[in-house]
Amino acid sequence: MIAPPSHGASELRRFSGPVLRSFELGLGYLRWGVLALVLAYVFSGLIIVRSEEVAVVLRFGALAGGTPATALLHPGLHFTLPRPMDEVVRVKIKKVYELEIYDLHYRRPGDPGAERSRRKTIDPVLEGYALTGDHNVVQVDMVARYQVDDPVAFALHQASPERLLRDAIMAATVRTMGEVEVDSVLSEGRSQFVIQVVQRAQDRLDRAVSGLALVSVEVTDLAPPRQVQAEFEQVQNAFIDMETQVKEAQKLREEEVPLAKASRDQALREAQGYAAELLAQARGDAGMWRDLYAEYRKNPQVVRDRLYLEAIEASLPRSGRIRFVPPPADGRRYGPDGFRLSIPAGD
Amino acid sequence: MRDNILRYSIGIAILLALTFFAFTWQLREGEVAIRLRLGRAVDVVQDAGLHGKLPWPIERVVVLDGRARVLNTRHTEMLTRDKKNVILLSYVVWRVSEPLRFYQSLGSVEAADSKLDGLVTNAKISVLGGYDLSALVSTTPEDLMVDEIEQAILTDVATKAGEKYGVAIEEVGFKRLSLPEGNTRYVFEQMRAERKQYAARFRAEGEREAAKIRADTDLEVAQIRAEANEEAARIRGEAEAEAARTYADAHSLDPEFYRFKRSLESMDKVLGKKSTIVLRTDSPPFDLLQEGSR
Numbered sequence: 001m002i003a004p005p006s007h008g009a010s011e012l013r014r015f016s017g018p019v020l021r022s023f024e025l026g027l028g029y030l031r032w033g034v035l036a037l038v039l040a041y042v043f044s045g046l047i048i049v050r051s052e053e054v055a056v057v058l059r060f061g062a063l064a065g066g067t068p069a070t071a072l073l074h075p076g077l078h079f080t081l082p083r084p085m086d087e088v089v090r091v092k093i094k095k096v097y098e099l100e101i102y103d104l105h106y107r108r109p110g111d112p113g114a115e116r117s118r119r120k121t122i123d124p125v126l127e128g129y130a131l132t133g134d135h136n137v138v139q140v141d142m143v144a145r146y147q148v149d150d151p152v153a154f155a156l157h158q159a160s161p162e163r164l165l166r167d168a169i170m171a172a173t174v175r176t177m178g179e180v181e182v183d184s185v186l187s188e189g190r191s192q193f194v195i196q197v198v199q200r201a202q203d204r205l206d207r208a209v210s211g212l213a214l215v216s217v218e219v220t221d222l223a224p225p226r227q228v229q230a231e232f233e234q235v236q237n238a239f240i241d242m243e244t245q246v247k248e249a250q251k252l253r254e255e256e257v258p259l260a261k262a263s264r265d266q267a268l269r270e271a272q273g274y275a276a277e278l279l280a281q282a283r284g285d286a287g288m289w290r291d292l293y294a295e296y297r298k299n300p301q302v303v304r305d306r307l308y309l310e311a312i313e314a315s316l317p318r319s320g321r322i323r324f325v326p327p328p329a330d331g332r333r334y335g336p337d338g339f340r341l342s343i344p345a346g347d
Numbered sequence: 348m349r350d351n352i353l354r355y356s357i358g359i360a361i362l363l364a365l366t367f368f369a370f371t372w373q374l375r376e377g378e379v380a381i382r383l384r385l386g387r388a389v390d391v392v393q394d395a396g397l398h399g400k401l402p403w404p405i406e407r408v409v410v411l412d413g414r415a416r417v418l419n420t421r422h423t424e425m426l427t428r429d430k431k432n433v434i435l436l437s438y439v440v441w442r443v444s445e446p447l448r449f450y451q452s453l454g455s456v457e458a459a460d461s462k463l464d465g466l467v468t469n470a471k472i473s474v475l476g477g478y479d480l481s482a483l484v485s486t487t488p489e490d491l492m493v494d495e496i497e498q499a500i501l502t503d504v505a506t507k508a509g510e511k512y513g514v515a516i517e518e519v520g521f522k523r524l525s526l527p528e529g530n531t532r533y534v535f536e537q538m539r540a541e542r543k544q545y546a547a548r549f550r551a552e553g554e555r556e557a558a559k560i561r562a563d564t565d566l567e568v569a570q571i572r573a574e575a576n577e578e579a580a581r582i583r584g585e586a587e588a589e590a591a592r593t594y595a596d597a598h599s600l601d602p603e604f605y606r607f608k609r610s611l612e613s614m615d616k617v618l619g620k621k622s623t624i625v626l627r628t629d630s631p632p633f634d635l636l637q638e639g640s641r
Contacts, residue, residue, distance in 0.1 A: 031353060061373035062396035084373070103523065121532050124434050124525035125422055131524055133486035136538050137531065156377040159414040167417055167438035171520030175493050178484040178524065183545075208415060208440045208518045227535045231542035238546035242553025249560035253567075260568040264575030271579035275586030282590035286597035292608070293600050304607065309632060311611035321623040324633070 045080040049073050052094040054151050058087040068152040091151035096215055098145055099162060101169055104128040105141035105221060120227060129225060130174055136182035137228075141221040144169055144201075146214050153211030164210050165201075169217060172200035186222065186232075194219055369402035379413035379446040382406060391447050411449065412456050415442045415517060420464050424527055425472045431480040432530060436523035437500070439467055441508065441516050448513030463508060467519070470503040483524055497521065 049055045055073040057064040057080055063071035064086065073080075073088075080086040102108055106127040122129060122137070129139045146165060148154045154161055176196040177185065185193050198217050205212050224232045296303040316322060374380050374395045382390040382398075384406050392398055393413070400406045418439045424432055441463060443449045443456075453459045474496055482492040497519050505516040526534060598605040618624070626633060 034353065034357070058376055058395075060397035061375040061378075062394070063376055087375075120535075121528045123528045124523070128523060129525065131484045131526070133484055135484060135534065136541075137534055152376075156375075157414050159412060159416045163417040164415070164438075164440060167419070167520060167522045170522035171438065174521050174524050178493065179486065179488060179491055181486055204518060204520060210415075224538070225535075227531075228538045228542065231539045231546075235542050235545045235549065238549035238553075242549045242556070245553040245557040246560065249557035249564070253560055253564040256564050256568050257571070260571040264571050264578075267575045267579045268582065271582040275582050275589075278583075278586045278590045279593070282593040286593045289594075289597040289605075290600070293597075293604065296601070296604055300604075304604075305631075307608060307611055311615055312632065315615045315618040316624065318620065319618050319622045319624050320620045323623060323625045324628045325625055327627045327629045 041082050045082045045086060047073075047078050047080060047088055049075045049078060049090070051075045053090050053092045056089040056091065056151055056155060058089065059085060061087070063152065068150075072151065089151075089155050091148055091155050093148050093151055096145050096147055098143055099165060100220075101142045101144060101166055101173075102128075103166070103170055104130050104173060105139045106225070107141060107221075122225060122227070130177040132177050132182040132185060133179045134181045137225050138177065138182060138185065139221070139223060139225055140173065140177075140219060142169065142173070142197075143218045143220055144214060145216045145218070146212050148211055149213035150209075150211035153209050155211075158210055161210055161212055164208055165205065165212055165214075168204035168208070168210075169197065169201040169214075171204060172197045175200055182224070186224070190219065190222065371397055371399055372408050373397055374410070377412070377414045378410050379443055380408050380410045381446050381450050382408050388447055388450075391445075393446065409450060411443055411446055413443050413446070415440050416456065418460055418463055418467075419522070420467050420471070422525075423468050423471070425475050427475055427480045427483075428477055429479040429481075432527045433475070433480065433483070434523075434525040434527060435471055435475065435483075435521055436525070437467060437471065438518075438520050438522050439463060439504070439516060440518040441514050443513060444509065444515035445513030450513075452512045459512060459514060462512060463504070463514065466504050466507050467500065470500045470507075474499045474503065483521075493521065 047055065053075070055078070056068075057071050057073060059065075059081065064080075065071055080088060106129075108127075127139070129137045132138055144165065158164065176193055180189055180193060194217055198214050201217070202214050205214065223229070292303070372380075374392055376395040378395070380392045381388050382392065382400055384401070386407075389406075392408075400408060418441060420437050420439070422434050422436060424434050426432060441459070449459070453462060478492060478496060479490075481487070481490040482496060485491050501516055501519040504519065508514040508516055628634070
């Protein structure tokens with residue numbers, strides 16, 4: 001069924017009228033729309049550089065102003081040209097990034113390593129290690145901390161700065177490990193080893209103009225491989241045993257020497273006591289003797305007789321037997337005091 | 348009328364933009380490019396910025412990544428001069444230095460990796476054949492020649508890569524030095540033997556040191572004892588001498604009287620129950636009895 005033309009035209013007008021009117025109206029709005037778009041475009045060059053970052057401005061692809069210094073925007077509000085004239089590359093220059101370097105270690109992220117652990121040998125493809133200067137195998141796991149110090153080099157001249165960092169640290173590690181002794185690097189030489197690694201890795205990063213600065217390298221694990229772990233522990237134990245033995249001997253010494261000194265002091269005190277007593281006795285006796293002698297000098301015979309008789313009084317009653325003999329005919333006297341003692345054996 | 352002005356100005360702006368994009372192109376910092384006219388290279392551009400060209404399809408620009416890239420070589424076993432097998436993994440930092448030569452010989456950055464790997468591996472094998480293992484790992488600093496070896500490989504690869512592929516080599520480093528799997532067994536055995544030796548040494552050293560300390564202790568104690576005995580004897584001796592002197596001083600006033608007095612004391616001490624005293628009848632005090640009886 002075809003509608004009559006007149007009717008159709010009026011229908012068309014009837015329908016298109018509002019559409020046309022709204023198009024006219026739309027054109028009016030479009031003016032404002034275009035103006036808004038133009039303004040938005042112009043102000044799209046307004047950027048805020050945050051405090052932890054810097055921005056590199058590329059004008060038509062080249063460093064704005066021609067040098068890295070002029071292309072750099074520091075934190076704050078900046079006006080740049082809208083795309084496609086200017087491009088802003090933000091670089092987090094304050095942030096300290098972390099990178100684990102596990103390639104010289106048996107542990108790899110997401111790898112249980114169960115198959116490896118039974119092996120008596122190490123397949124260099126399956127796990128990493130480094131050789132020390134005295135041809136020992138050690139495995140080392142490290143965490144590197146680093147910052148961007150040249151944003152232009154880092155963001156624009158390096159395709160993979162992280163890979164470069166990893167490889168530079170590994171090369172520095174292999175190089176440094178290759179000149180140290182295993183016993184040194186496993187003990188007191190470890191901090192010196194790390195210092196060397198950082199220095200050599202930084203030299204390599206600088207030579208390759210990486211734009212990266214190493215903050216630190218932390219050795220999280222450094223040990224001989226499990227195949228020889230037991231023997232290394234035995235050495236450790238032997239070392240501890242040695243120290244224990246020496247310590248025990250020293251302890252014994254620290255006990256015995258003071259003890260000996262104490263007994264020496266005791267003996268000396270005893271000797272001094274004995275000496276003092278002896279001297280006191282001697283002086284006392286001498287004093288008494290002098291007194292007696294003084295008396296004796298005044299009256300010798302009286303004192304002499306008294307002493308003699310006192311002695312006889314004291315001793316004769318205790319004696320078992322007393323026998324008298326007549327004096328010899330010649331009248332000779334025995335001894336000055338005229339008595340003699342006979343003492344039976346065994347008394 | 349204002350609507351028309353708006354319409355025209357939008358149209359002109361679009362037209363200008365199209366012309367601008369058709370006749371210019373930008374080279375970003377870190378990139379290099381070759382301008383091709385009908386497929387033939389007419390210009391090599393290495394300065395970043397805005398550049399002109401004829402519109403497509405007359406001229407076309409091939410942009411290449413000019414940034415430094417890191418390549419790791421594969422695990423390859425090689426021999427040192429002293430016939431030791433080692434596996435040396437290295438990294439190479441390279442970048443496109445001559446874009447046209449690079450584009451013509453390799454075409455893409457990806458294709459470069461395998462070619463460079465071959466170059467580096469060959470250089471490593473030939474350079475390392477001239478050095479002993481001790482040039483790589485040694486505790487004698489004069490033996491170590493890692494820097495020299497790396498430099499030799501770099502020079503060798505740089506020359507060839509530059510001539511053939513338009514590639515500059517900026518850095519070569521050994522990121523891993525390993526031994527073939529079979530050889531690690533012997534290394535481990537050696538390590539074990541060395542450890543056992545150390546353990547034995549520590550034990551012996553501990554015993555020796557402890558024994559020495561014990562002997563020192565015994566000696567010191569003996570010295571202290573001897574010193575004590577000597578000193579005590581000296582003190583006693585001096586005291587006895589002093590006492591003897593004191594007695595002698597006193598007794599020497601009258602030796603005869605002393606002997607008398609001392610004899611009486613001795614008599615008192617020695618006489619006991621079983622003693623038999625034989626006295627002459629004329630000895631005092633019994634002489635009195637005799638005299639009395641007389």
